[in-house]
Amino acid sequence: MAAFTHIDDADTAAFDRDGYLIKRDLFTAGEIELCNRVIATDPAIQGSRLKLADSAGGSTELALWNHPGDDVFGMIARCGRVAGGAETLLGGEVYHYHSKLTMKRPGGGGRWEWHQDYGYWYQNGCLFPDMLSVAVALEPATRENGCMQLLAGSHKLGRLEHGRVAGQTGADPERVEQALERLELVHCEMAPGDALFFHANTLHCSAANTSDKSRNLLICCYNKASNDPYKDHHHPRYSPLALVPDEAVLAAGARVADAQDRWFLEEGKDETTAARRAG
Numbered sequence: 001m002a003a004f005t006h007i008d009d010a011d012t013a014a015f016d017r018d019g020y021l022i023k024r025d026l027f028t029a030g031e032i033e034l035c036n037r038v039i040a041t042d043p044a045i046q047g048s049r050l051k052l053a054d055s056a057g058g059s060t061e062l063a064l065w066n067h068p069g070d071d072v073f074g075m076i077a078r079c080g081r082v083a084g085g086a087e088t089l090l091g092g093e094v095y096h097y098h099s100k101l102t103m104k105r106p107g108g109g110g111r112w113e114w115h116q117d118y119g120y121w122y123q124n125g126c127l128f129p130d131m132l133s134v135a136v137a138l139e140p141a142t143r144e145n146g147c148m149q150l151l152a153g154s155h156k157l158g159r160l161e162h163g164r165v166a167g168q169t170g171a172d173p174e175r176v177e178q179a180l181e182r183l184e185l186v187h188c189e190m191a192p193g194d195a196l197f198f199h200a201n202t203l204h205c206s207a208a209n210t211s212d213k214s215r216n217l218l219i220c221c222y223n224k225a226s227n228d229p230y231k232d233h234h235h236p237r238y239s240p241l242a243l244v245p246d247e248a249v250l251a252a253g254a255r256v257a258d259a260q261d262r263w264f265l266e267e268g269k270d271e272t273t274a275a276r277r278a279g
Helices: 009-018 027-040 043-047 072-078 080-090 117-124 173-182 271-277
Strands: 022-023 050-053 057-067 095-104 112-115 131-137 146-151 161-164 169-173 185-187 195-199 205-208 217-222
Touching: 009 022, 009 080, 027 043, 027 072, 050 173, 057 169, 072 080, 072 095, 072 217, 080 095, 080 131, 080 217, 112 117, 117 131, 117 169, 169 173
Parallel strands: 112 169
Antiparallel strands: 022 195, 050 057, 057 095, 095 217, 112 205, 131 195, 131 217, 146 185, 146 205, 161 169
């Protein structure tokens, strides 16, 4: 099991019940400022942005990589607050499945249809939904700028069928409609530094950014080591994750990691392929 985390027994119980957990102020203002500086200056991130369109004419910028580097984003993905928290919530060793930056620009940043991450990851050879994601707010996430929405307890539905929905890969609309009638809809509004842990079967979506403020999220995704995929795919099979102390985030400074080592998603930059692979 991981070293020190910020997840206690009450948090674990809430996650098991609701399929999500929000930890406020998990990262400091200085750490968040550093992240935003790297987004603006890292040539690998600048050169690996994909623009994913929705059916309403909006779009979301995405940068996705498979392996954590030695920069600030790699340290976040490997630190006890995030990776250690994932191990506590999933009840065992995890490895880094991938990380991504989702960037919604003001006045038209795109929406995401209702989906489960395991709706995609099941196709990658992962037998069990022993997976989760951690979304770290790098800017305020509000209803106006398209914060994540989820259905509390929807992870207990199991994996839903996924297909093409409004130009994206989304969950069965009939099932989603019924789930919306029975489960609590949660708007995950977050301040910079807050983090949302959510189960791979938790139904979630986000609306378009209709505000004059951008909305940037760092999302780190994990698979349980015992759930090593049975086939090769564009996301990695199990490899040990070297955990680092929380202090490593600031210690990384504005270091730029090697883009080749991180395996950025660059091939198949058409929007359909990228939207499928974003999961």
